[in-house]
Amino acid sequence: MSIENEKGTLSAILEKIQTEAARKADYIAPTDALQVQTVDGNTNIVLEANRGMPTMEFQTNEVAFQQLASNCDIDVRTARRLRDNENYAPEFDNLINKILVNEPKSKMLRTFDGDQPLVRAIVSDKFKTFDNVDLVEAALPQLMESEADWQIVNGTVTDSRLYMRLKSMNQVAEPAIGDAMANGIMLRNSEVGMGSVEVMQMVWTLWCLNGCSSEKKSRHTHVTSARGTEDWSLLTSEAKDADNHALQLKLRDVVAGYTSRDSFDEAVEMFRIAHGDVVENGLLNPSGVVDNVVKVLSLPKKSAGDVMAGLMQTIQQSGYSNKPISRATIVNAVTAVAHTADADSVDDWYANGRAVLDLPRNQWETIAQTPLAA
Numbered sequence: 001m002s003i004e005n006e007k008g009t010l011s012a013i014l015e016k017i018q019t020e021a022a023r024k025a026d027y028i029a030p031t032d033a034l035q036v037q038t039v040d041g042n043t044n045i046v047l048e049a050n051r052g053m054p055t056m057e058f059q060t061n062e063v064a065f066q067q068l069a070s071n072c073d074i075d076v077r078t079a080r081r082l083r084d085n086e087n088y089a090p091e092f093d094n095l096i097n098k099i100l101v102n103e104p105k106s107k108m109l110r111t112f113d114g115d116q117p118l119v120r121a122i123v124s125d126k127f128k129t130f131d132n133v134d135l136v137e138a139a140l141p142q143l144m145e146s147e148a149d150w151q152i153v154n155g156t157v158t159d160s161r162l163y164m165r166l167k168s169m170n171q172v173a174e175p176a177i178g179d180a181m182a183n184g185i186m187l188r189n190s191e192v193g194m195g196s197v198e199v200m201q202m203v204w205t206l207w208c209l210n211g212c213s214s215e216k217k218s219r220h221t222h223v224t225s226a227r228g229t230e231d232w233s234l235l236t237s238e239a240k241d242a243d244n245h246a247l248q249l250k251l252r253d254v255v256a257g258y259t260s261r262d263s264f265d266e267a268v269e270m271f272r273i274a275h276g277d278v279v280e281n282g283l284l285n286p287s288g289v290v291d292n293v294v295k296v297l298s299l300p301k302k303s304a305g306d307v308m309a310g311l312m313q314t315i316q317q318s319g320y321s322n323k324p325i326s327r328a329t330i331v332n333a334v335t336a337v338a339h340t341a342d343a344d345s346v347d348d349w350y351a352n353g354r355a356v357l358d359l360p361r362n363q364w365e366t367i368a369q370t371p372l373a374a
């Protein structure tokens with residue numbers, strides 16, 4: 001069974017995962033064996049020769065630079081300003097190098113080899129290398145064999161994370177007349193210490209493909225107590241691979257559970273209830289509703305315009321037009337922002353939709369009792 005979409009999203013993701021897997025190389029080294037040099041505005045890292053390994057020089061990407069600054073307890077905005085100013089860059093390098101020597105720690109450098117070797121992450125030496133290819137190998141066979149008939153909706157691989165979001169073609173329901181929804185699942189991972197290995201259930205509004213994350217989530221950190229100890233160096237490759245294989249099996253079973261009809265029906269029931277939570281004066285004062293949503297969810301004030309655009313779109317779509325604004329309407333208004341968000345912020349907006357569903361009654365009333373415009 002094919003789960004590809006007409007855009008070739010899955011093929012593009014798999015190609016990038018395979019290309020990056022072929023280039024990756026990891027090195028565990030003490031920070032006093034590293035030297036930082038700013039070259040043409042970029043922070044390069046030199047790894048000194050050790051145990052038969054030659055001296056190697058790498059460029060850094062933004063993720064690795066942020067982790068370098070954090071490791072030295074320097075605010076990343078300050079670090080970036082010092083690095084980017086040619087008058088300060090030499091002194092900045094000297095400061096970083098002194099901290100690396102005087103406060104030595106054991107770190108793993110996750111790198112890409114090639115014509116321009118790159119440090120893509122500086123993480124703990126206990127970092128569990130359960131990579132994107134491991135997650136895909138665990139989840140895709142289960143998804144392809146599922147009776148839910150999965151199809152990928154969107155996803156990508158950024159410097160920070162892998163994202164894959166899918167919807168079922170036959171697990172569908174209407175929590176309200178005209179509001180067609182489908183079961184969904186999200187896979188997420190970070191090879192560079194910017195997040196855990198995650199499998200999460202989602203619900204998709206089919207008219208506009210707004211996604212809302214579920215409370216059903218399986219999360220596994222990238223930290224293992226074995227690496228970084230003397231015992232770790234004694235383990236065979238077979239033993240190390242077995243640790244990852246155990247997690248793959250667990251994720252396979254989690255994927256199977258989240259793709260069940262029963263799990264989807266529970267999520268649909270929440271939306272049915274949300275359709276009944278009506279906002280007083282909502283259509284008469286939409287800007288007031290949006291202001292209260294931004295306030296209750298603690299969103300940046302600048303996001304109000306995006307939420308308003310989502311609200312205007314939602315009240316015109318099937319299942320919501322010619323009806324009062326409800327909690328379900330607000331969920332769609334908030335998650336619609338994901339369509340224009342950057343790749344690493346999309347899931348934040350899906351989570352904001354879930355937050356609206358989970359608002360306790362007193363916080364929901366702040367939105368529901370929006371007064372008429374003055």
